[in-house]
Amino acid sequence: MMAGTSDIILTRMMALHPKIIDLTLDRVWRLLDALGNPQRDLPPVVHVAGTNGKGSTIAMLRAGLEGAGKRCHVYTSPHLVRFHERIRLAGDLIDETALSAVLDECEAANGGAPITYFEITTVAAILAMARTPADFTLLEVGLGGRLDATNVLEKPAATVITPVSMDHEQYLGDTLAKIAGEKAGIIKRGVPCIVSRQQPDATDVIEAQAMRLGAPLLAQGQHWHAARERDRLVYQDERGLLDLPPPNLPGAHQIDNAGAALAVLRLLGMGDTAAEAAVTFAQWPARMQRLATGPLAERAPRVELWLDGGHNPAAGQALATHLSGLPERPTHLICGMLNTKDARGFLRPLAPLARSLTAVAIPGETNTLPADETARLAAETGHDACVAESVAAALDAISARDPRARVLICGSLYLAGHVLRTEG
Structure with missing residues (x-):
């Protein structure tokens, strides 16, 4: 060979x-x-x-x-x-x-x-x-x-x-x-x-x-x-x-x-x-996976941190249904998406459940939706949206203002893969 x-x-x-x-x-x-x-x-x-x-x-x-x-x-x-x-x-x-x-x-x-x-x-x-x-x-x-x-x-x-x-x-x-x-x-x-x-x-x-x-x-x-x-x-x-x-x-x-x-x-x-x-x-990573250990979890030890790779309107609705059934806790999203996906359709059902959405670009992906574009689309669907340079920076900002938050990293399997590979 x-x-x-x-x-x-x-x-x-x-x-x-x-x-x-x-x-x-x-x-x-x-x-x-x-x-x-x-x-x-x-x-x-x-x-x-x-x-x-x-x-x-x-x-x-x-x-x-x-x-x-x-x-x-x-x-x-x-x-x-x-x-x-x-x-x-x-x-x-x-x-x-x-x-x-x-x-x-x-x-x-x-x-x-x-x-x-x-x-x-x-x-x-x-x-x-x-x-x-x-x-x-x-x-x-x-x-x-x-x-x-x-x-x-x-x-x-x-x-x-x-x-x-x-x-x-x-x-x-x-x-x-x-x-x-x-x-x-x-x-x-x-x-x-x-x-x-x-x-x-x-x-x-x-x-x-x-x-x-x-x-x-x-x-x-x-x-x-x-x-x-x-x-x-x-x-x-x-x-x-x-x-x-x-x-x-x-x-x-x-x-x-x-x-x-x-x-x-x-x-x-x-x-x-x-x-x-x-x-x-059954085991299936990045489908409402709890991140309880690793560098990200250590950055915000009191935050309840989750990861999901769903990226289309049906996945957004499924996530919204699941989040609405969890014990009450302030929920914040960190979201990165591909430019080939229906971002509005994914984000719309999540808006009533999230106090904020921080948009990030997906590192290393040529088809990533720019963070400011994700934030703009999120705002159009009712989110209080901002941008961050990275998932880690987004988590730092959320935990600083809401240290006992529930944080869901979502929007793409490619973003989920990046998190698991480098930070999760």
């Missing part, structure tokens, strides 16, 4: 295509074919699409399957700190030697032809997973579904569509129906599809696609139900009722995500042990 570290190879891969996103499957099929079509050798796959909740649902699925003694491959994106986070092989993060080897092999097989970074790294993940024994593969769609690089499976064990909302309109379409059509592109002929609670326009599109392909649809509210009752999670489907602890991942929206994971586990024949493990042991 010629190359040194995976970081060097990944940097070279960034230059293989002029666009970061270019939705088509032609380049992926070409490279997979050159590598002997490793996608055909994956352990049974659960393929998950949706706008919000994909990662949390996969985290609970993984916890449930591993709780039942199964070994799982997992592919998710983006990573927060290191690329290795994207690929788990039989439960463990891929190590540096294995990652460098599959990246190098894919680069050689590609022969310098145009291919996006996400496409070639997805193929590398598939290659690594196909060569490692496991019981299941959990595969998260990167963007959309129909033309996503992960959509190369003839017959997965199941597909899942978590809630669909407006996001990535420049790539997926400017209506909910168009976006749902892209997500529904992962549905396969005859393969069961678990569907979370959807808005009517999305439901109509998903149901039509499933009917066209003869794919059994297991929809929330029709075929399975999940609700929080007396601080318990109650799940019910045609097989009976489960009375479980509430999800350990915080947020009211995690009830629906847990329900989707439980529906998949039941479909796969997993029992009560898997169900309880799913809601008890």
Whole structure:
């Protein structure tokens, strides 16, 4: 193997295509074919699409399957700190030697032809997973579904569509129906599809696609139900009722995500042990993650510090719902966003709950929204907004005037990754 570290190879891969996103499957099929079509050798796959909740649902699925003694491959994106986070092989993060080897092999097989970074790294993940024994593969769609690089499976064990909302309109379409059509592109002929609670326009599109392909649809509210009752999670489907602890991942929206994971586990024949493990042991960083240790927490020891990577209107509403249910405490936001996101839509539901919003630019991101622009948009949606040079500076200013505040760092997974990598 010629190359040194995976970081060097990944940097070279960034230059293989002029666009970061270019939705088509032609380049992926070409490279997979050159590598002997490793996608055909994956352990049974659960393929998950949706706008919000994909990662949390996969985290609970993984916890449930591993709780039942199964070994799982997992592919998710983006990573927060290191690329290795994207690929788990039989439960463990891929190590540096294995990652460098599959990246190098894919680069050689590609022969310098145009291919996006996400496409070639997805193929590398598939290659690594196909060569490692496991019981299941959990595969998260990167963007959309129909033309996503992960959509190369003839017959997965199941597909899942978590809630669909407006996001990535420049790539997926400017209506909910168009976006749902892209997500529904992962549905396969005859393969069961678990569907979370959807808005009517999305439901109509998903149901039509499933009917066209003869794919059994297991929809929330029709075929399975999940609700929080007396601080318990109650799940019910045609097989009976489960009375479980509430999800350990915080947020009211995690009830629906847990329900989707439980529906998949039941479909796969997993029992009560898997169900309880799913809601008890799931881990998913930067989704209402409490930062109780580290440099930032030490700067403001009396502040209750949280981190979340949500970045679209549905995520803003979910955060607002969660914050409104927490014990009363003055809440302040530190927010950085990408210029490709609907900042107003994300910020609007949070305005009634926040005493202030401090805007920051996301370090190292060319597509960051400038801090003053984030502050301007925040002010338009009702926030008392100002700017700071960094997350640390913002936290210092907030804690100086409100030392027992609740502070939520939010607006982007890229900002969350920066915090976890350098300050969290």
